[in-house]
Amino acid sequence: MGGGASDKTNLAIEVLKSRDFIGRFIEKYDLYVPVMAAEGWSLGSNSLKIDGDVYNNETQEWVREAKAPFSPKPSIQETYTEFMKLLSVSQDKTSGMVKLSVQHYSPYLAKEWADKLVLEINEDMRNRELIEAQQSISYLNDQIAQTNLADARAMLFSLVEEQTKTLMLANVRSEYVFKTVDRAVVAEKKAKPARALICILAVMLGGMLSVLFVLIRYFSKK
Template sequence: MPNTISEKDADFIHQTSVNSDEIDLRELFSVLWAGKVVIIAITFLFAVGAVGLALWMPNIYKSEATLAPAEESQGGGLSALAGQFGGLASLAGVNLGKGNTDKTGLAIEVLKSRKFTSDFIANHRILPVLMAVKKWDSSSNKISFDSDIYNSEENTWVREVKPPKAPEPSMQEAYKEFSKILSVSEDKDSGLVTIAVEHKSPYVAKQWVEWLINDINQVMKERDVEEAKRSTVYLEKQIEQTNVADIRSVLYKLVEEQAKTIMFAEVRNEYIFKTIDPAVVPEEKFKPKRALICVLGTFLGGMLAVFIVLVRYFLRK
């Protein structure tokens, strides 16, 4: 015959469980109250440390610009030629391709590349301002350098590092540091591109954004012009070697498209990106969020203190 629990016994077990929970909660609060001094002390130390850290961290300013992709210089013409004379052009060994390439995506990848960044740092001579700035004085608009890294009076690097690193930072180190402060994003819906730079000096951040826009336009322009010139030389050789009238017609049209590309590049400074919203000198800092750091530091200290009190109590028990 199976064992059954009467209703009275069930009520007793339930009441005992409730009382046990109440006892556990009372015990928990009593333990925390007994360790209130430890909790307050640890929380206070973490709060002071968080405030000190927040005040020690320098202000970082962020300047950004919004850009729109410029019109394709030769996409329409090459696309039309590809549809009309693609077969004939292939007989001459010329691949028209799709014509309308994603130059915006290519420009963004070039902008973030190691080669472009290294050339940008070298051409504008910004290595000390990138790697050795200590703080920025808002009243005089001057930046000071860390004397343990760079001697600004003698323009020499004095940092102490172990081989293979040298006192003067390499372009690999500079690229890693520059990648941390540069952000490039593209809105897939609107096609707009945002370029932003973070720095301790708001004026430096604005200047670098402007330089980046000018340089990427210039680099992409030079790439297309050089490619168009090489293509023109090749096409002219193909014209001399063929006697087929239709193929010569296609090649002449291709030469014309390359000439349009060169002309388009020469007359436009904003070759790849047109500035919609230019960079400005930010008046407010971007980071650190000092209030948030203080709140999180205090909260972390309180949680750690409660954990220490509970662990110590149960270990003793």
């Protein structure tokens, strides 16, 4: 990718991880409950298990205990912090390819959020480009009207042409910054916890503690 495309990609990644963008994403899709109150997922019914001490599913009210300045309903900042623990965005410096992944109790929600994040960041970056291009064209047209120098007018018309191309590309590309190479899928295996690894470590730790206990008793008797 050229320098301009690379800069646009880097900016898009930073915007994607920003508090403002993620906050608007949480608000738009109302992710407070699945992010802040979920404690598990039922495979049979494909439904979330909600922590009753945090959120009452029957009355649809937040019931968690919170001290000021916090309230029973989590704030945008709290939800952003928890959501960022579920989101991973990385870029291969060699190829420039970007990998986005989402982890959640529900693999279906994780896939849905990954798809929507790509959709929303493309839309956000396109709107930014459209606004900047329209403002630039308006400014350049004003400058053209104010100058009579042929060389200056030619340069300004050239800049208007470039901004018009930007408008055209922004309007026709659905995937404006990120083009999907490998679409998100519903995971078949759990990402964590690694129960096999936990069992192995527990056995090893138990064995070490047992040996230590035996040695302490042996030397204490002597």
